[in-house]
Amino acid sequence: MSDTIDNIQKTINENKIVLYMKGTPESPQCGFSSRVVQILNELGTMYISFDVLADPDLRSGIKEFSNWPTIPQLYVNGEFVGGCDICVELYTNGELAGILEK
Amino acid sequence: MNELYIKEKIQGGLKDSIVEVTGDGTHFEALIVSPEFEGKNTLQRHKLVYSILQEEMKEAIHALSMKTLTVDEAKEKNIE
Numbered sequence: 001m002s003d004t005i006d007n008i009q010k011t012i013n014e015n016k017i018v019l020y021m022k023g024t025p026e027s028p029q030c031g032f033s034s035r036v037v038q039i040l041n042e043l044g045t046m047y048i049s050f051d052v053l054a055d056p057d058l059r060s061g062i063k064e065f066s067n068w069p070t071i072p073q074l075y076v077n078g079e080f081v082g083g084c085d086i087c088v089e090l091y092t093n094g095e096l097a098g099i100l101e102k
Numbered sequence: 103m104n105e106l107y108i109k110e111k112i113q114g115g116l117k118d119s120i121v122e123v124t125g126d127g128t129h130f131e132a133l134i135v136s137p138e139f140e141g142k143n144t145l146q147r148h149k150l151v152y153s154i155l156q157e158e159m160k161e162a163i164h165a166l167s168m169k170t171l172t173v174d175e176a177k178e179k180n181i182e
Contacts, residue, residue, distance in 0.1 A: 032165060069152050069159035070166075084147050085167050089144060 003059035012075045017100060018049035020062045021072040024051055032084035033072040045100050050052045076100060103127060103162035108155065115154030120176075128164040135176040144170065 014019050017040075023029030025037045029051075040047055052059035052071050063069055066080045074081045076099055081087065092098035105123040112121045112134060119136035132151070147170035152159055155166070171180045171181065 067149065069156070080145075082148075086144055086148065 004057045005065055008058075008062060008065050009052075011048075012078045015048050016077060017045060018045055018075040019049040020052055020058070020075075021049055022051065022053050025049055029053055030071070032070075035084050036072045036087050037095065038085055042101075043091075043097055043100060062095060077102060080082060103130075103158065105130065107165075108132065108158070108163070112151060116150070123145045128162070129164070129167075130163060131159055131167045133169045133171075133181070135171045135181065136175060137173055139170050139175075140172070 003074035014032035018073075019025075019040065020038060021028060021030075021036065023033060025041070028037050037049075038058050050058060052062060059071070062071070062073055064072055068080065068083060071089060072084060072087075074087055081099060082090070090099065103125075104127075105125050105168040107131075108130060109123040112123075112132065113119050114140050116132045116134065119134055119138070121131040121135075124131050134151060138150065142150070148168055151166075151170065153166060156178065159166070171179070172179070
């Protein structure tokens with residue numbers, strides 16, 4: 001498991017915006033993941049995504065890494081921002097755009 | 103997994119909290135008012151609730167949407 005955790009750390013250090021989701025941006029496999037993709041697209045965000053359904057180790061490793069039990073998970077500048085609920089809240093109160101542009 | 107179990111587990115883990123839970127057996131919504139949220143941002147509040155439901159979140163609960171408010175925030179939004 002620890003190399004999964006190391007890979008996650010490396011990925012979020014090397015990429016400004018990273019979304020761990022179920023499915024892909026083109027075909028999300030869960031409503032919550034789809035909602036976050038929608039928000040990022042509306043904000044014209046450039047990001048990379050990982051499909052945890054395609055990688056069981058990643059699916060459990062990301063939950064352990066962030067100590068957050070659900071997917072999707074959004075990371076910006078190496079920091080865990082939140083899941084669907086929090087991204088929607090940040091988007092609705094206008095804070096998310098600022099976080100993404102930092 | 104039923105709403106009453108989740109409600110009582112959250113209440114047991116958060117002092118003086120008011121908790122309402124609805125759901126369909128795997129996806130749940132919770133309204134939680136507690137003084138323990140004072141001085142915490144939304145992420146920290148949600149993490150606190152997830153730590154209380156750590157076991158249940160592994161399998162039984164697929165999704166839990168939460169509104170986490172302090173007593174004052176609840177009053178502002180006139181939630182009893």
